[in-house]
Amino acid sequence: MSVKAKTWRILVINPGSTSTKVGVFANDQPVCVETIAHAHTEIARFPRIPDQYAFRRDAVLSFLQQQGIALSSLDAVVGRGGLLRPLESGTYAVNERMLEELRHPVKERDHVTNLGALIADEIARPTGIPASIVDPVCVDEFEPLARISGLPQIERRSLSHVLSLKSAARRAAQELQRPYGDLKLVVAHLGGGISVSAHLNGRIIDVNQALDGTGPFSPERVGGLPTGDVLRLAFSGKYTYESLFRLFTRQGGLLAHLGTNDGREVERRISQGDEHARLIYEAMAYQIAKEIGLMATVLRSRPDAIVLAGGLARSAMLMGWVRSRVEWMAPVLIYPGEDEMLAMAQGVLRVLRGEEQAKEY
Numbered sequence: 001m002s003v004k005a006k007t008w009r010i011l012v013i014n015p016g017s018t019s020t021k022v023g024v025f026a027n028d029q030p031v032c033v034e035t036i037a038h039a040h041t042e043i044a045r046f047p048r049i050p051d052q053y054a055f056r057r058d059a060v061l062s063f064l065q066q067q068g069i070a071l072s073s074l075d076a077v078v079g080r081g082g083l084l085r086p087l088e089s090g091t092y093a094v095n096e097r098m099l100e101e102l103r104h105p106v107k108e109r110d111h112v113t114n115l116g117a118l119i120a121d122e123i124a125r126p127t128g129i130p131a132s133i134v135d136p137v138c139v140d141e142f143e144p145l146a147r148i149s150g151l152p153q154i155e156r157r158s159l160s161h162v163l164s165l166k167s168a169a170r171r172a173a174q175e176l177q178r179p180y181g182d183l184k185l186v187v188a189h190l191g192g193g194i195s196v197s198a199h200l201n202g203r204i205i206d207v208n209q210a211l212d213g214t215g216p217f218s219p220e221r222v223g224g225l226p227t228g229d230v231l232r233l234a235f236s237g238k239y240t241y242e243s244l245f246r247l248f249t250r251q252g253g254l255l256a257h258l259g260t261n262d263g264r265e266v267e268r269r270i271s272q273g274d275e276h277a278r279l280i281y282e283a284m285a286y287q288i289a290k291e292i293g294l295m296a297t298v299l300r301s302r303p304d305a306i307v308l309a310g311g312l313a314r315s316a317m318l319m320g321w322v323r324s325r326v327e328w329m330a331p332v333l334i335y336p337g338e339d340e341m342l343a344m345a346q347g348v349l350r351v352l353r354g355e356e357q358a359k360e361y
Contacts (some may be wrong), residue, residue: 007027009024011074012078017250020059021036027349034302042055049111057115057122074124074127075352076129082117086157089162091135091348092361094120101118102118113137132347132351134344135347137162146205146206161195163202167185168339174303178304181202185200185303186199190293191312192261192311196292196294198296200299216288221249257280289321300327305333306332308334312332
C-alpha cells in the first residue's frame with residue numbers, strides 16, 4: 001500500500017489557556033475529539049506554565065483510556081507549537097534542542113503552547129513514532145517596517161495564534177474561490193488571547209503581539225496599556241516581575257473586570273440586565289474593531305475579506321458589535337471555533353504522505 005493510500009492515525013494535542021483539546025484523526029477525518037475544560041481555579045494553582053505539564057499530560061492519557069485508544073495504534077503525535085525562536089511556517093520534528101528550550105523557557109516565553117511538544121514527545125517516544133509541531137506561535141513573516149518600535153532596544157515581534165490565523169485564511173480563500181497567496185486579508189483569532197493579523201501574498205506581514213504586547217484586551221490578557229501607568233504599577237512595590245507578568249497575561253481582560261473569562265457567562269449577565277458587563281464586553285469588541293482597522297492600513301487598501309475565527313466567534317452579540325464597525329471595509333466572514341486541530345493533523349499528514357519534508361529546529 002502506498003503512503004498516500006494508507007490511513008494514518010494521528011493524535012493531536014492542543015493546550016490552550018483555558019482548555020486542552022485532544023483528538024485522534026484518521027488522515028484528516030476526526031475519529032474522536034474532545035475539549036477538556038480547565039476551570040480558572042484549577043489553572044491558578046500552578047505558579048508557572050511548566051508546572052502544568054503533568055496535569056495536562058494526565059488529561060490527555062485519560063482521554064485516550066476513556067476512548068479505548070491504545071498508543072500502539074497511533075502512527076504520529078502532533079502537539080501545538082510553543083514560544084521557540086523565530087522560524088518559518090511549516091511542520092517541525094520534535095528534537096532535543098526544541099525540548100530543552102521548552103522545558104526551561106525564559107520568562108518572556110513561558111506560554112501554555114510550550115506543553116504541546118513536550119506531551120507529544122513523551123507519548124510518541126516509547127512507541128518510536130514521530131512527534132511534531134505545526135506552525136508554532138513564533139512563526140515570523142514580518143516585513144522590515146513591522147519590526148521597528150520607538151526604542152532601538154525593543155523590536156516588535158511576531159508572536160500570534162498563527163495556526164488558527166493560517167487555517168482561517170485558507171478557509172476564506174476556499175470560500176472566495178481564490179488562491180490564498182493572491183488575497184489581502186485581515187484575520188482575527190478570538191479566544192483566551194486575541195491576534196489580529198494582516199495577510200498579503202500568503203504571508204502574515206503584521207500582527208499584534210497577543211501574549212504580552214499590544215492589541216485588544218481579551219478574556220485573560222490586558223492588551224495594549226499606557227506605558228506610564230504600567231511603569232507606575234511596576235515600581236509601586238506591590239508586584240514582582242512574575243506576579244505582574246501573570247496579571248497582564250493570565251489575569252487581565254474580562255477576568256480582571258468581571259471575574260470570569262467565559263464569554264457565555266458574560267452574555268448571561270448581560271441578558272439579566274448587568275450594564276457593567278455589557279460595557280466591558282462591548283469595549284472588547286470596540287478594541288477588536290480598532291485593531292482590524294489598523295491592520296487594514298498595512299495592506300494599503302481595503303482587504304478582500306475580514307475573517308473572524310476562534311471560540312469568541314460563537315458569540316453573536318460580540319460578532320454583531322465588531323461587524324457593525326468594520327463591514328464597510330470588506331465582507332466579514334465568521335468561522336466560529338477554530339480549525340487548529342484539523343490544521344495540525346493536516347500538517348503532519350502532508351509529511352507522512354511525502355508531500356512535504358519535516359523541518360528541523
